[in-house]
Amino acid sequence: MSVRETYTEATTGYWQELTPEVPARFSAKPPYRFGYPVTLPCGRILVLPLRQLPDGGRAVASLIANQASSLVVAVLADHMATQARAFDADIVVGLPTLGLAFASLVAERLGQPRYVPLGYSRKFWYDDALSEPVSSITSPEAGKKLRLDPNLLPLIKGRRIVLVDDAISTGATATAAVRLLQRIGADVAGMVVAMKQTNRWQAVTAPLAVRAVYGCPLFQRGEDGWTPLAETQPNIP
Numbered sequence: 001m002s003v004r005e006t007y008t009e010a011t012t013g014y015w016q017e018l019t020p021e022v023p024a025r026f027s028a029k030p031p032y033r034f035g036y037p038v039t040l041p042c043g044r045i046l047v048l049p050l051r052q053l054p055d056g057g058r059a060v061a062s063l064i065a066n067q068a069s070s071l072v073v074a075v076l077a078d079h080m081a082t083q084a085r086a087f088d089a090d091i092v093v094g095l096p097t098l099g100l101a102f103a104s105l106v107a108e109r110l111g112q113p114r115y116v117p118l119g120y121s122r123k124f125w126y127d128d129a130l131s132e133p134v135s136s137i138t139s140p141e142a143g144k145k146l147r148l149d150p151n152l153l154p155l156i157k158g159r160r161i162v163l164v165d166d167a168i169s170t171g172a173t174a175t176a177a178v179r180l181l182q183r184i185g186a187d188v189a190g191m192v193v194a195m196k197q198t199n200r201w202q203a204v205t206a207p208l209a210v211r212a213v214y215g216c217p218l219f220q221r222g223e224d225g226w227t228p229l230a231e232t233q234p235n236i237p
Contacts, residue, residue, distance in 0.1 A: 007033040007225045008059065011049040015068035018044040018075060031225030036061040038214040041079050046072065048195075050219060050226055059226050061216035063195050065101035065166045076194045076213055077102050080164065081109035083211040083237050087189040089162035091155060093181065095173055096120050096146070099165035102194065106164050116152050116161075118177060120144055130184065134176035146176050148184070156186045163191040168210055171201030178208055196234035211237040 014035070022028040022037045022045055035047040038061070048061040065073060084092070084106055092115040094103025100117055107115040122131075122145075130153070131145040148156075163177055168191070178188050191208055196215035215234035219226035 006052050007031075007221070008050055008052050009034050011062070011064070011067070014047065014049045014062075015064065015072050017069065018046055018072060021045060023047060027225070030227045031222055032219065032228075033225040036216060036219075036226075038216065040075065040213060041082070042075070044075070046214075048216065052221070057221050059219040059221065060169075060197055061195075061219075063098075063167055065098040065194070068101075073101055074105065077105035077109060079213040080192050080194060081106045083213070084110060084162050084164070084192045086211065087162045087192075087209070088160070089189045090159040091116060091161050092164050093118060093156060093161045093177070093186075095163060095165040095177055098167070099163075099193075102166060103164040106192065114155075115164075116148075116155050118146050118148055118180075120147065122147060123149070126150065130180070132176045132180035132183075134173050146173070146180055148180065153184060156181065156184070158185055158187075160187045160189050162189050165191065165193050167195040167197050168193045168201045168205070168212070169197040171204040174201070174205050174208060174210070178205075196236065198232045199234040200232070202234075213237075 026035045037045050037047045050059045051062045052059045092103050092107040094100045094115050094117045096119050103115045127150050130148040134146050181188050191210045193212045196212040198218045215236045217228040218232040219228055
């Protein structure tokens with residue numbers, strides 16, 4: 001299919017600016033073509049690219065935090081910190097990979113001097129007991145595990161923590177993180193993300209409380225663009 005037929009495009013220019021209104025080349029209402037505008041709590045607009053899923057007939061709005069401008073990341077972190085305060089956590093735990101773009105900033109805004117990162121790579125001193133299998137919508141390969149550096153265990157054992165990630169989609173990473181952290185004695189107060197990507201994660205993450213800056217539905221392709229499926233719109237925060 002051509003770009004015109006799919007109404008998707010290269011994402012090079014996305015996630016770089018916030019605007020007071022929806023830019024002229026994007027639609028402010030369905031059907032959407034190429035980008036989906038979301039309104040942040042501060043009233044500014046962030047346009048997200050629409051990515052066609054492998055089935056060809058559906059799409060999701062996308063955020064790639066490590067390709068976003070420093071301004072966009074900072075503003076999203078401001079709003080995420082506001083949501084994180086509701087959990088009254090002792091320390092932030094950042095989820096790999098893109099959640100780490102926000103975790104340190106959220107921790108700083110909460111007045112915490114550091115955060116604890118989880119990772120996927122295994123260093124030679126790691127303990128396999130401090131790992132948990134995981135898969136995600138963008139990285140479905142088998143054998144991937146969430147891992148905690150054993151040296152960081154004292155920072156979270158017995159403490160109240162809040163998870164930070166860029167987005168929640170299937171809920172697989174979040175549930176793996178909760179299993180790992182609860183197994184080692186942490187109290188998981190909740191999770192904060194920039195984006196809730198549809199609401200399909202809700203069935204697998206309960207009773208984890210998840211708060212977000214904005215939410216996006218699943219989109220169905222039509223002749224004139226992408227139409228959101230109302231039943232997939234997540235609640236905010």
